[in-house]
Amino acid sequence: MIHHEGPPPFDCFEALAARGVPHAVFTRLGGHSQGPFASLNVGHTVGDDPACVEANHAAIYAALGLGADRVVSGRQVHGCRVVRARAEDGGRVVGVADALFTTEKGLALLQRYADCVPILLAGPGVVGIAHAGWRGTLARVAAKAALAMAEAAHCRTDQIIACIGPSIGPCCFEIGPEVVSAVRQAFPQMDHLLRAGADGKAHFDLWEANAAQLRAVGVGEIEPAAxxxxxxxDLYFSHRGDGGRTGRFAALIVAGG
Ligand SMILES: [Zn+2]
Known part of the structure; x- marks a missing residue:
C-alpha cells in the first residue's frame, strides 16, 4: 500500500491509485479518542465519547478534502444487503448496508472496521465498499456488491477491480466447529480456506474466501493488503486482539474523482 502522512495518516492501494480513484484506509493513529478507543475511532456505537468520534470524522474528511455532506455510510450488521447510494444520500446513514456502491460523482462511501474485511471496489463510473466478517464472507456480500455495481454501471465484472484491506488474517482467525461446518457448506471443495493453526484449532482465510468469490463472478484484478x-x-483496532472493547477504523472510496 502507498502511505500518506496525513494528518491523520492513511494508506492507499496501488491498483486504485493507478486508476485515479480517491480512497483511503485509515489506521487507529492520529485521532482524538482515549483509552481502548485511542485514537482515530470512527465507531459511534462502541462506547466512545461522541465528541471525540465527531472530531475524528472531521479530521478524516479534512485529510481527504471531503465535505461531511458528501459522505454516505450504512449500518453494518454482518449481513449481505447491498445499497446503492444516490446524490440525496450525501451526509446520511442509509440504513442497514454491509455494502454500498454509487455512480454519483463526488459521493464518498465510508465503512468501519475492527478485524472484518474491508473490500474496496471500482469499475468504470462506479465505486463500492463492503464489510465482510465471517458471516458476510459466507453470504458473499463482496460478490453481490460487484454484481450490483456491474449491473448499475452497465459494465462487465472483469472491468471491476477489488482491494482487500487490513483485517484479521489466516494467522489469527481461529474458528469453532460450527463455523468450520458453515465454511465447508458455503465453499464446498475449497478446503484450502481452512488451515490448522499452531494451536491445533481451525483457522479461516477470510482474505482468500473473499478473493475467490470475487474471481468466481469475474472480477479481474484483486489487490490484497495482506x-x-x-x-x-499497534496500527489497527482489532476486535479479537483487544478483547472486544475497541474502536473502529475507517475506509472510504469516492466516486468519479
Ligand atoms: Zn495475525
Whole structure:
C-alpha cells in the first residue's frame, strides 16, 4: 500500500491509485479518542465519547478534502444487503448496508472496521465498499456488491477491480466447529480456506474466501493488503486482539474523482 502522512495518516492501494480513484484506509493513529478507543475511532456505537468520534470524522474528511455532506455510510450488521447510494444520500446513514456502491460523482462511501474485511471496489463510473466478517464472507456480500455495481454501471465484472484491506488474517482467525461446518457448506471443495493453526484449532482465510468469490463472478484484478489487524494492533483496532472493547477504523472510496 502507498502511505500518506496525513494528518491523520492513511494508506492507499496501488491498483486504485493507478486508476485515479480517491480512497483511503485509515489506521487507529492520529485521532482524538482515549483509552481502548485511542485514537482515530470512527465507531459511534462502541462506547466512545461522541465528541471525540465527531472530531475524528472531521479530521478524516479534512485529510481527504471531503465535505461531511458528501459522505454516505450504512449500518453494518454482518449481513449481505447491498445499497446503492444516490446524490440525496450525501451526509446520511442509509440504513442497514454491509455494502454500498454509487455512480454519483463526488459521493464518498465510508465503512468501519475492527478485524472484518474491508473490500474496496471500482469499475468504470462506479465505486463500492463492503464489510465482510465471517458471516458476510459466507453470504458473499463482496460478490453481490460487484454484481450490483456491474449491473448499475452497465459494465462487465472483469472491468471491476477489488482491494482487500487490513483485517484479521489466516494467522489469527481461529474458528469453532460450527463455523468450520458453515465454511465447508458455503465453499464446498475449497478446503484450502481452512488451515490448522499452531494451536491445533481451525483457522479461516477470510482474505482468500473473499478473493475467490470475487474471481468466481469475474472480477479481474484483486489487490490484497495482506495486513493482519490482530498482529498489528499497534496500527489497527482489532476486535479479537483487544478483547472486544475497541474502536473502529475507517475506509472510504469516492466516486468519479
Ligand atoms: Zn495475525
Amino acid at each position: 495486513i493482519c489487524t490482530r498482529c498489528r494492533r
